[in-house]
Amino acid sequence: MRVDLEIVGQLIKPKSRILDLGCGEGDLLHFAKMKKQATGFGLDNDPNNIQTCLEKGVNVIEQDLDSGLTNFDDNSFDLVIMTETLQAVSKPEQLMKEMLRVGKECIVTIPNFGQIFCRLNLFFSGKMPVAKHLPHNWYDTPNIHLCTLNDFEELCRKLEVKILTRNLFDQYFQPNKFLTIAPNLFCSHAYYHLKR
Amino acid sequence: MTRPNKASVGLVQPEVFSYYESFELCSGEKLPSFEMVYETYGTLNDKKDNAILICHALSGDHHAAGYHSELDQKPGWWENCIGPNKPIDTNKFFVVSSNNLGGCGGSTGPTSPNPNSQKPYGSDFPTILVKDWVKSQKLLAEELEISRWLAVIGGSLGGMQAMQWAIDYPEQVNHAVVIASAAKLTAQNIAFNELAREAITSDPNFRSGDYLESHTQPNKGLMLARMIGHVTYLSDDGMDTRFGRDITSSDSAEAGGAKFEVENYLHHQGTSFTRRFDANTYILMTKALDYFDPAKDTNNNLSEAFRNAKSKFLLISFTSDWRFPVARSREITDALIHADKDVSHIIVETDKGHDSFLLPIDRYTKALSAFLNQAHVTVPKDLSVL
Numbered sequence: 244m245r246v247d248l249e250i251v252g253q254l255i256k257p258k259s260r261i262l263d264l265g266c267g268e269g270d271l272l273h274f275a276k277m278k279k280q281a282t283g284f285g286l287d288n289d290p291n292n293i294q295t296c297l298e299k300g301v302n303v304i305e306q307d308l309d310s311g312l313t314n315f316d317d318n319s320f321d322l323v324i325m326t327e328t329l330q331a332v333s334k335p336e337q338l339m340k341e342m343l344r345v346g347k348e349c350i351v352t353i354p355n356f357g358q359i360f361c362r363l364n365l366f367f368s369g370k371m372p373v374a375k376h377l378p379h380n381w382y383d384t385p386n387i388h389l390c391t392l393n394d395f396e397e398l399c400r401k402l403e404v405k406i407l408t409r410n411l412f413d414q415y416f417q418p419n420k421f422l423t424i425a426p427n428l429f430c431s432h433a434y435y436h437l438k439r
Numbered sequence: 440m441t442r443p444n445k446a447s448v449g450l451v452q453p454e455v456f457s458y459y460e461s462f463e464l465c466s467g468e469k470l471p472s473f474e475m476v477y478e479t480y481g482t483l484n485d486k487k488d489n490a491i492l493i494c495h496a497l498s499g500d501h502h503a504a505g506y507h508s509e510l511d512q513k514p515g516w517w518e519n520c521i522g523p524n525k526p527i528d529t530n531k532f533f534v535v536s537s538n539n540l541g542g543c544g545g546s547t548g549p550t551s552p553n554p555n556s557q558k559p560y561g562s563d564f565p566t567i568l569v570k571d572w573v574k575s576q577k578l579l580a581e582e583l584e585i586s587r588w589l590a591v592i593g594g595s596l597g598g599m600q601a602m603q604w605a606i607d608y609p610e611q612v613n614h615a616v617v618i619a620s621a622a623k624l625t626a627q628n629i630a631f632n633e634l635a636r637e638a639i640t641s642d643p644n645f646r647s648g649d650y651l652e653s654h655t656q657p658n659k660g661l662m663l664a665r666m667i668g669h670v671t672y673l674s675d676d677g678m679d680t681r682f683g684r685d686i687t688s689s690d691s692a693e694a695g696g697a698k699f700e701v702e703n704y705l706h707h708q709g710t711s712f713t714r715r716f717d718a719n720t721y722i723l724m725t726k727a728l729d730y731f732d733p734a735k736d737t738n739n740n741l742s743e744a745f746r747n748a749k750s751k752f753l754l755i756s757f758t759s760d761w762r763f764p765v766a767r768s769r770e771i772t773d774a775l776i777h778a779d780k781d782v783s784h785i786i787v788e789t790d791k792g793h794d795s796f797l798l799p800i801d802r803y804t805k806a807l808s809a810f811l812n813q814a815h816v817t818v819p820k821d822l823s824v825l
Contacts (some may be wrong), residue, residue: 260779272532290802293785297753297809300817304772305786314773 265328357391476545482530494593500544516609549719562648594796
């Protein structure tokens with residue numbers, strides 16, 4: 244299991260009902276089901292991911308996040324999770340609003356585009372940054388709405404979302420004391436626990 | 440057996456379940472007794488917890504897999520999914536496939552003798568709804584001492600039966616697989632069924648449905664009904680890929696004698712259908728499709744209809760299916776999500792239209808296989824106490 248999923252997994256309360264947006268191979272839901280007796284659904288639109296979810300017995304709905312979450316009721320999930328997916332959707336603001344509508348709480352994790360390697364990369368090479376946490380070239384990246392921590396927190400303020408906790412990690416998904424000195428400069432991945 | 444396909448259940452024999460009591464239908468009418476033809480593949484285990492029910496669609500029957508004789512040219516209609524090491528794996532599962540009441544595969548239907556008159560039922564055969572089929576399949580399950588299905592599976596009209604099973608007998612369906620189906624037909628879909636019915640009933644040989652008495656068959660009408668239906672089961676792209684504008688005869692188009700491949704195909708489909716199908720059954724089955732609407736009893740709230748269901752659901756839809764489009768499966772999925780049921784929905788990309796559910800499409804069969812494998816390993820522990 245990926246380190247990032249393990250970290251999110253620890254935030255899942257027992258027997259909660261969760262919705263995982265861009266659930267990938269269903270690792271998180273499988274963990275939540277097995278270890279926390281949680282129920283819920285994963286949304287994805289990649290056939291291989293969906294097949295792997297079915298093999299694990301994870302409920303998976305083939306659905307494009309860009310088409311919204313209109314099929315889910317207000318407050319119908321204890322937790323809505325979106326790991327490293329917000330940057331890949333066409334309308335991140337709209338999707339954030341939808342997440343906060345259907346979930347009592349949300350966890351959003353983002354790769355930080357303001358991280359120092361990205362900045363240096365752009366500054367010195369004059370090219371779109373390619374870093375360990377953002378490994379794609381500009382022409383084949385699924386990430387069409389990259390942001391920095393400051394950008395994301397600004398959006399949270401605009402949407403009047405409370406940030407309950409923020410966890411910072413380096414490019415190896417490790418917490419690191421230097422990160423807190425200047426999060427937007429050093430952090431590669433950030434985890435936000437949000438509430439309306 | 441020297442069949443080229445080694446992964447077949449091989450030679451199979453249909454069996455007959457006879458129910459000698461009066462069977463009340465949703466319409467209020469009663470069948471004084473009935474016979475139901477069915478086949479089974481695989482072995483029921485000691486715990487009797489590995490049984491899967493296959494529900495057939497409009498033109499299907501109980502013969503879902505294997506061959507009836509060494510001379511059979513064609514296997515059962517779902518041979519590509521049922522058999523050893525296939526998605527519905529007969530090494531693991533005990534598969535039951537019945538011919539629906541009102542059918543023409545041997546179960547009591549419009550061609551059977553009416554005990555009151557000793558003549559074929561014909562037009563006197565009562566209206567049968569999906570709910571009636573499920574009720575009769577329940578009696579078959581009791582006969583086979585199956586108290587709970589590991590899964591009920593069906594495509595199209597068969598998917599409706601799988602849903603009805605999960606609604607009517609929530610304790611007895613662990614998993615429901617609903618393929619290329621709908622919670623109710625749209626006006627357009629009903630319209631296509633009416634075209635088919637009209638084709639049959641306007642054939643002079645139909646004789647108000649009592650054609651068997653006069654030893655005639657409304658073959659022309661039934662053929663046309665099947666041709667109309669068949670067009671709607673394929674997609675524009677699929678037909679174009681398969682037939683294009685290919686011409687079969689040597690006559691030139693200018694002379695007006697040219698026949699397109701697609702015309703031949705439709706005629707062949709229509710003609711061969713009349714050899715194996717009964718016109719009254721066709722009408723009855725299309726009516727059952729039209730009337731299916733489980734949400735009708737719950738204020739048109741489909742979620743509410745599923746409220747007591749306990750099955751884990753798998754919905755499968757196909758992108759080019761315009762008779763039972765992806766959106767219809769989404770409606771079912773959304774209702775199940777709203778009712779907080781376990782549900783998965785996959786949307787398979789294909790140009791094969793509604794017929795996809797009968798075809799060996801890789802993604803589809805793999806998903807079915809994965810879901811049933813999970814079903815196999817997650818048999819609830821409390822099963823033995825039921």
